[in-house]
Amino acid sequence: MRGRDYVAEPKPLPPGGGRSVTPDELTDRRARLEREFAELQFDLGGLAYEMAIRDHWRVDLLVRHAARLQTVDAELGGLERLARIDEGGAAGTCPNCDALYPRGAAFCSQCAHPLMR
Template sequence: MPTPGHLRRERRALVRLREERIRDLGGLMLEMYRRDHFRQDLVVDHCTELTELERRLHELDSLLATTAVGRSMGGAARCVCGAPIIWGSHFCANCGRPVGDAPVVVCSQCDRPLPAEAHFCAHCGSRVEVAESPDTSARPIGEASPDSAEPERQPKHPVDSIER
């Protein structure tokens, strides 16, 4: 696809040519009237050329409109704050809002977002188990963890687990 600059240049040249052809057609019609000799085939040829120019102008306008829409979107999605969203990201780099329709998968231990193919959490190091059951260690953000309803007391150190 040609660049928008090329499209605009071609459009400007065609507009100038169209104006010139319309002026020529008007002059031709005036001369035919003055001489009282009307040639329909000559008028039809000029009008056909003009309609072809207008068809191409309409085509260029459509192409320019689609490139303008693509440029206004920046070619990429934008956050509510206006910052471009990097493909594959879960959050806006500018304001931190979650982006996308898919829920963000977070670690069950530290609630940090996880990359798509992660096997371990980069923050806390816990293993991420991907399972089909809803009771997984990776869960969408905002969901309560399975053990959050009734927290278990786990020893912080192996020595603490020894009963006295």
């Protein structure tokens, strides 16, 4: 009952699956993402400002920036959820995509990689 048959595995599992993550690492990762989010938001604002004063809109650029912001925001949301679930306890990282997962998760929520050993 491992569910391996449902997922095509491009890479073999490293021995022992994903590494475990300490509460400190979780906090660091969150702080880094929060910084990244703030920077991206600042850049997006600056970009919009530059376009506004030149009255030259590159909507594709704005959309690309917003998409990156959204990705970071989603990752941050996932981390916060994880911190609540686990209260800084034993979480791990997916051996396939490095996303964090809570203890007892059977599959990675990002790439559906099986996590049970």
